[in-house]
Structure formats: structure tokens, C-alpha cells
Amino acid sequence: MTSPSLRVLVLEDHAFQRSVAVNLLRELGCHQVFEAADGAQALAVLEQVGSVDLVLCDLCRKGLDGLGFLQQVCRHGLVRAVIISSSLPADLCRAGRQIITLLGLEVLGEVRKPLQLQALEPLLSKLQASRYTRPAAPRSVTLASEDQVRRALDEQRVQAWYQPKYNLLTGEVCGVEVLSRWVHPFLGIVSPAAFMPVVERCGWLDELLYGQMNHAMQLHKQALARGFDLNMAFNLHTRQLLDHELIPSIQRILGRHGVSGAALTFELSESGLLEVPSTSLESLLRLRMLGCQLSIDDFGAGYSSLKRVCQLPFNEIKLDAEFVRSLDQEPRCQVAISSTVALGASLGMSVVVEGIETPEQHKAVLALGCIQGQGYLYGRPMKSGELLSWLNRRTMSGADSSLEPGWRVVEYGN
Template identity: 60%
Template structure:
């Protein structure tokens, strides 16, 4: 089978480069280009145009992989990166962060020597990824204030829902609400385009309250179908400084005849370095309403364990980066095990993000994890799609 995928191989060793090129062709890639270093790769891209994937070594005598990532990140000439390097696992993990910070999508890390099966899995992952999930827009291409205000008032900023699962039974525990911009001309746009604007002009509360209104309606519709869904909303630390936050939330709950125990509020730990009195009061009031409080992207910020003990959270969401490298990096296994133990010791549930394979699910179950979220189970979807998907998912789970 021929795959409509264009791949560029960056490798300075001629034999290894030839092996990679031949392997990709045997796997069915339509077009495979090659370069001995980053400089030659940039020249090839200028000549042949954009490629879907760049398979990159990191240590090269000419322009190395790191410089190539920086140079190509803003060009739009590379869709995704596959790292192929013999560097140690801890260094490759740092490089994965560099790829993301360069504005590129990391498809995977196959290490060295190159194995055909691992590469085939990543090609299939690329092929099966929905093309309309998000249009990648670099952070520098943020929308202007007037565009975002109009999108908010016109209802173009819509909630998408990603389910959370019990890893053992497959039962749906709840959904996380994610904002997407349904642009009339550009399609579905990433939060990177509009969230910084909402934050800068203090429009986050307006988005939250609109999302709550829509999500609580969906929660009721799901309940009428026999599904009880906890709904999780993302909160920014800036919103916790608003004195009227919890009273506004209580007002929306009252309009929908809903209870706070059906809600979770997720905050990234990087925003919790300082918690003034008003913020702490809002956190306590949210818990008093019966809502759950979750520290999102745990392990990626800079808050101390002391803050974890001081603030009234009862859920930890471990960042998906630790799962993506679970199989080949002992440090990530240690972080996951330690976080699960920490959660149990503190009486906090632990939800692990980024689960994409059944192998990862089985490893997490073996470690004692029971709740997870990721593309293995479901991608973010619209409310209408979620209501159609719930009965199908339930029937599938019962058959299995």
C-alpha cells in the first residue's frame, strides 16, 4: 500500500541514512527525501516544498538537529518530527521539549538502531490522525482583540469534550471541557490563537460562564440518556482573584438546577506559585460547593509540594509527557509511580493524561492507576457528537 506521506530523512551517516530511506519506502511512503545535516535539509525543503514528516538524527557534523528545529519551526515546511538518535533517554526527553518549543509537532521517538515496526506504528499514527482536529497556528499568529471578542459574542468559541475513563472497566468517569474556535473560514483553531488574548483582556470569565451554560445543558441531556458525567472546566489563576467568581458559578448552577458536585475545576500548577487570600478563598468555596479541584499538568510547573499540601485540591492530573516516554525511560516510570503513591498518601485521586496505546494502559494498570484520559479512548468532540458517542461506547464496553 502506498501512503500519501512525504518524508525527509536527516542523518549524517550514509549507511544509516540509506537504511532509513529504504525502510520508509518499504513501508509505502510515496516520497522520501534525504539530507546529511540540517543545512542540506533546509535546502531540500526549499527545492521540493513541505513534507509531512522529518525523521531526524540529532548529532550531525554540520547543522545539528537542534538548530534545524529552530530554523524550520516557523517555516511551515515540516508537519511532524520523529526523533531517531542514540543519545541517552534523558537527553532525548529534553529534545522533545525543544521540538515543541520550536513550534513543531512531535510524532514520536524511535531511538537507534531504527526498527521498522516502531516506524510503521508512527506512520500509522500520522495517517490515522484526524486532519480537522486542530489547525496548527504558531503562537505568534494570535488573533487580535476585536476578532476574539466577535468570536466570543457570535458563539464561535465552542466547547469540545474529551472523556475521562476508568482504565480497568472502560467506564466513562467524566469529560473535560476544551475551548475550540470554529472559525467560519479557517476551520477549527487551537486555543493558542485566542486564549492569550482572552487572558490579556480579562475575558476568561465570559468564556467560562458560556462554557458552563452549554456544558450543564449537555450534562442534563446525558443524564436523560442514563449517563452521569462529571464535567471539568479549566480555570486560570487570574480568575481566582475575582471576588464574584464563586457566586457567579453558583448562579449558573441554580439556573440549571445543577449541583456543584457534578463539576471539577482544573488549574495548572504553574499558576499556583502565589495564592493570595482571595484566590485561596475561592478555592475553598468551590470545594464547599461540592466541586472537585484538580491540579492540571502536574509535574510540568514549578509549585512546591508544600503548596500541594496547603491548597484544597483533591485530584492530580499528571501531564501526558510522562506517559509518552513510559516504555523507554525509567525516570518517567519513577515519576508516575511516585505521583500515584503521593496521591494515595494525600487522599487525592490521580488522573493520567496522554494515553494513546493499550500497552500504556496495561502498564499504568500494573502501577495501580485507575483513571486516565487520551486518544486511546476518545478524542475531543463536540457536544452533539458526544451524545451520539456515549451509547455506542457503552455498548462496545459491554461486549468487551
């Protein structure tokens, strides 16, 4: 039985089907169930009762259809998740799921008509469980001003936080990704989406990177002294590759801290690799010559060709998290993951799967041949002191104890 705290809206134009859905939801423990016959009526219901956790929605109807309704409500954060109830062909439902996901809504799955209790119950349980493992999608992001970001950088409030990367077979922590978090004195932890566009626009990316590296190199030595040899992965923008001072600056930081380049990985988003000029290619090559690893981040989310992947000196692929999130609803994602693993093996590149949040996803990607992963199931982004304490606790209690329902820091400013 699900929690009665779930608020559900049934959007169905067929009166009998709507009645069946409402009764099944109440039988499953959802005491707050609202109903509407069309999109306009559904909007009126939400205006009266407020936001809901779930909409059980048929995409195809007269007037304001399901997609049109969801496009309107997502702008105001009135709906968190969607179950598609439809008799449309599978390929049309698949396209509908992709559109809904792009709207920022979680698609729990699809149920066919007539609606059955055994099809609906696991999807509701999935929604109930996800309430404790991941936050609702942010409604909007307010971009910080240049003065605010500049002051935050000067006061060192934009800090390096660390998220573990795992060997999925052994549970061993094989590295960490270095992330930026703005620790605001009043707002708490501000989302990177609120300040990173400003950092990029104002040309402060190098300043941020070098500050992160100095902090991370200190942490690397502290971790090494405790027996943890952590590879540190930094996000690098393709425009930074054009700077002739990039490689010398990285060399100076490594020399200052007495750390080998083999301890570093630089991640570049796939979308920025479509056109890489010769100057950038030289920088990539020199990073590899320093011993650094190079990773294609968010692979599968951009548009770079396989030819570019073969041309550039990368040795790691980080598969975009959306493939894992869509495993249950989209069978093609399984093929995409296994094909990427095979591609990596053929090219001599390791593959890291991002976005693993549940034990079921962990088992699924292992079965598809994945060896390395990252996600809230294993560890949240944390400050350096928290990371060292967390590593010590894992050592004392055993690596498998870390594979528990993940959690993440609450990001303000969304």
C-alpha cells in the same frame, strides 16, 4: 511493510551509514527517501522537495548539527517527526529528545549505529499509524483581534464542547471536561490558541466561564434524565479566584439549574499555583465547601512545589499528557507516572492521566496503577448533542466498544 507515501530525509555525515539507512528505508517500503551529509545540505534538499514526514537524524556532526537543523526547519513546518540515530550516551540522547519535543516535533524513538532493520521497522509503523490518530503539529497560530473575539462571544459562536474522562478499568465515563471552541462561519473550528489569549487579556474569562456553566448545567440534567451522571469539569484561571463575585455567581448558576456543587470540578493549571494569595485560597476553600472538586491541571508541566500541593485544598491531579507521549522514549516518565499515582494515593487525591491516544498507552498506564484517563483513544471533544448520542450508542453496544483508535476535530486557524 510501511506505506510508500512516507517521505523520509536521512541526515548522516558518514557515507556508508547514510547508504545503509537509505537502503533499509527503501526495503521497508519508503520510496521517497532523500539524503544529506550535513545540515546545510539538508536545508537545500527540503527547499527543493518540500516537507517530509520523517527525518532520520544524527545529532552530533560538524557544521550545522542536527539540533541546529531541526530548529530551523520546525519554524516552517517542514518536518513532522524525528528518529534519532546516534552513538551518544543515553543521557545526552535523552536531553536531545526533550529539546526536539519542545520544538514541536514528534520524536518516534532512537536507533543505535549500525542501523538495524528490526529497530527501524516498528518506529516507521508507529509513524504510519499516528497519521490516522492525531494531526500534524500546528505550524503557527494567528491570534484573532479583540473585535473578532468580542463579536464571536456576542454571537455565541464560542461554544462549550465536551471531552469524556474514563475509568480505565471498566470503560465507564465518569465525567467530561468542558472546552471552548469557536465555531467560525467560514474557518470552521478555530483553535483556542487563537482566541483564549485575547479573552484573558480583555478580562472576558468570567463571561466565558458562566456561559459554559449555564450550557453545561442544561446538558447535565439532560444526561441525568437518560441515566448518565456526568461530572462537569471547567478550566479556571487563578486570577479569577481574586474576584469576590466568583463564588456567589457559581452559587446562583447552581441554584438556577437545581444542580449540586458535587457535579462540578474546577481545573487550575499547575503553573498558576506557585503563588496563591490568601484571597485565592479562600475562594478555593469555598468551592470545596460548595461540594465542588478541585483539580491540578497539567501536573508536572509547571513548577509548583510539593509543599503547595499539600497546602491547597485540591482532591484531583491531572498528569500532563507529555508523560504519556514520552513513555516509549523516556523510561523516567514511567517512574514519574507511578510516583504521581503513589503521591495521589498518599494525599487522598485521585489521579487522571491525560493524552492517552493508543491501546498500548492505555495498557501501560493501567500497569502503572492509573485508574482514570482522558485522551483521543476514548473520545474526542464534541458538542452537547453529539455527546448524548455518543453516550447512547455506547450503552447500546457496550462500553468496551468505545476503546477504539481515537480521532479529533480538525482545528482551523493554526
